[in-house]
Amino acid sequence: MKIKSAVRKTARAAALDVLSAKAIADGSIEHGMSIPHVQLPYFHDLPAADEEAFRRIVARIAETHELIPYSDAMQRIDSGNFDRPYAAFSFDDGFISNLRIAKILEDFGTRGMFFVPTEFIGTRTTAEARAFFGFADGVDEGAMSWHDLELLKQRGHEIGNHTSGHKVLSWVSPGEAIDQISSGAEAIRAQLGECHHFAWPRGRYFHMTALAAQAVFDAGHSSCASAERGAHSRREAQPLRDTCIRRNHVLASWPQRHIDFFFASTALQSIGSPDLWPGELQIL
Secondary structure (H helix, E strand, C coil), rough: CHHHHHHHHHHHHHHHHHEEEHHCCHHHHHHHHHHCCCEEEECCCCCCHHHHHHHHHHHHHHHHHHHCHHHHHHEEECCCCCCCHHHHCCCCCCEHHHHHHHHHHHHHHCCCCECCCCCCCCCCHHHHHHHHHHCCCCCCCCCHHHHHHHHHHHCEEEECCCCCCCCCCCCCCCHHHHHHHHHHHHHHHHHHHHCCCEEEECCCCCHHHHHHHHHHHHHCEEEEEEEEEEEEEECCCCCHHHHCCCCCCCCCCCCCHHHHHHHHHHHHHHCCCCHHHHHHHHHC
């Protein structure tokens, strides 16, 4: 299994090398980066060895986009107000290394959105973290505490709902899905006073249901984010309730040319897109 995974990663990297080289040569990278849009890069943890790479990624994005808080990005997507490229960072799962991430963002004059599964908060060890998520790949540290999250909020960062138990909402009963969403929001509001935004675990369309999407807004959230690749450049106002937020997953260890390719290509693909929920997930 590890050999197959390594082969897939090598093949993927080779393919992205070709695609990114072509996009640089034909001007697609420069053009895609320059069109007015909102880009929403998201990460999970930050291994210490990748800290400088993450800093370089933020610096590169700051060269091509105006960095803004997540809620400001949502307001622009809601209103269709795009006059230049913007970027807002978000981070899923609430790992303890997000504290280092927050400091780096502050060094660049911006703030992040941290989507947390509330039952994970305060988990101290890697073993406990892996038991919580039910897998080991990519889970190499514990979680932030409620005190950590309060301090982040005081410094201008935002805390969002990632369910209570990080359950895949399409894999559980409708009642459990609703409870996962509402109890996560209630816990954050009880501890921190507010919770406006939601991102669902795993993040692909097939990990969500129309009923759960409805429950997100019934629970008082103003936006609902996926992990489907995409950017937002729609110029007309459209309620966030009708908009499925797309984000671009990034690893700090990736070559910058690959990240540039994803950002530019999704920005170009967003032109003319209404950003609506796919048919099977549309909210009644």
